[in-house]
Amino acid sequence: MADVFLHPSYDEHEQVLFVSDRSCGLRGIIALHDTTLGPAAGGCRMYPYASEEAALKDVLRLSRGMTMKNALAGLPLGGGKCVIIADPAAANKHDLLRALARQVQRLGGRYWTAIDVGVGPADVDVMAEECEFVFTRASEFADDDPPAHYTALGGFHGIRALAAYLRGADNLAGLKVAVQGVGQTGADLIGQLVAAGAELVATDVNEAALRRVVEQHGIRAVAPDAIYDQDVDVFAPCALGGILNDDTIRRLRCKGIAGLANNQLERPEHGRALMERGIAYAPDFVVNAGGVMRGSLPIFAAHDRDLALRKIKGIYDTVLEILRRSEAEGVPAEEIAERIALERIRGGHAMAA
Template sequence: MNALHTSVHHSAVFDHPEMGEHENIVFVQDKETGLNAIIAVHDTTLGPALGGCRVWPYDNPADALTDALRLSRGMTYKNALAGLDLGGGKAVIIADPRKHKSVELMEAFGLHVDRLSGTYVTAEDVGVSPEDMEAVARFTEHVRGTSATGLGDPSPYTALGVFQGIKASAQHVFGNDDLSGRTVSVQGLGHVGFDVARQLHDAGASLIVSDIHAPAVLKAIDAFGATAVDPAEAHMAEVDIFAPCALGAGLNARTIPQIKAKVVAGAANNQLQTPADGIALKKRGILYAPDYAINAGGVISIALASPGEDDQVVREKTMAIGDTLSAIFKRAETENSTPEQVADTMAEERLAKARLA
């Protein structure tokens, strides 16, 4: 299993705008299984770098590297803000999960994770199933979210945290957290997005849904009486709340002027394309729930779960995401800042304290 030879050159890595303080970046391939992957370890100040593995058909290795770097940094901040004793990392496998993923490919990935000697701990992310993680676990113990390490699939906890975050956001903007009669556009109906939609429906919200995968949309229409729109138009819907639960960078200079919702609160990672986009949302009077604060339920579940135990501790810490967001929103108002700037500051305050200890 040799180093991955790609169009990502030496200077393109070290001068990369997302490089920042990354500690370790590993390019791996396995010819036999077709594995092409990048593992990025951002920061291990608080503990081993925990972050999921994403399988996605990137157009080129440079795009995959950018995603890995951004996502791993995001995990450092997510884990710090969630109060976990873990650093941040991320892995991306360049493949179409519906066509090219195999048990053998995931096992080969597990072998590479093991070679990092516990500095990186992997888990499930986009394009990866609980069964995939079981395959990874056959070749490394540095994996979470499996049947042997606790609660299995983390997506219900991610969804629970996002739902609590939506309620906290509604409370801040509308003066109460009652979602009955509210309209929500849920963009992305994967494991997390669909479960968020379910909880919103159960709370009495009216749903507009979208996904690139048509069967998921049809299922949501049938289950929740939802209205479907094209995913590219989900942010433009006439709703109270926009919940992006698909891929990142959806909040940008093109989409933000088109948003009609008063709240943006969803499960997607790296929702802001640039820092300027958070400021643009603030100027438009749109409350943004920082992605890594609201979607931390999954990482909380895989970090704190214990085999054979119930999920009470995990649920309590996940439910507290709403309280964390309320504190962020209030501090942002007091400091005339944006919620994501405040969330970053709170995470950095914890990291700085740990470095001094």
């Protein structure tokens, strides 16, 4: 593997730890990007990466994204992430999680971890057996009020803001939306959009999950690769990252993009490519911040659902401000959002979003 310090996504990370445990075969990476505003916070992802290089790239990009997300969300938190190189369906999943949790515990609170792809709230409860620095535990939420709902709610407000920018009103009736990914957050977002009168088309590589959503909401389904070609108002990526790239951007027929996936731009210059095509882009680390706004409260405050809901609703104003500034200054929205986040970090304090 190439020198970590020379990695294109390194971006002066404070700490990158490669962790292992012979007893269960753990191979993982913990990345702390920036702790200026507070302890690093970000989820634990379990995924069968094709290589260690792929895992390193993902964790570096994800942890940097958490720095931007937490700063823009007005949270007293820095950015971090961890990944486990494994199939989340593995029989020893809980052993892997406990082993990773012990590594997080050794950091003494510099990093707090949570749910992510392949790791759900019940899994975080397992990690809590070995580590006190975890959030989004299943035991902290009612069965009918899962953490994923708040991520989806933030996405809903982000799409409302994008609709207001595109159409001059945030009424979603008749808004055509293509959703890529119908996992917990994607499915929840679809339910909210359908209830608001939007017209949906969706896809997922998991055919059974897609079929359930189609039957529940009466929406249209397409094959995974066809989602980029849909003639819609909004494209909402809610699966994995890197899907806005040289190949897909030229195929898009949407007017704007707002979704819940992390790191949607394969490279920074793809933000400029979207702008040149006249496609408004709501930066993912703004739109998908609802989950951390709700779930991270135990790190620095008491559980306060009403406070979290007020902060999540504020995603609407943040997205709208970024889109308008992007248009006025001729600068990609991602750059505008990062500029605001970095200004807050340089100031050394969190500000209300």
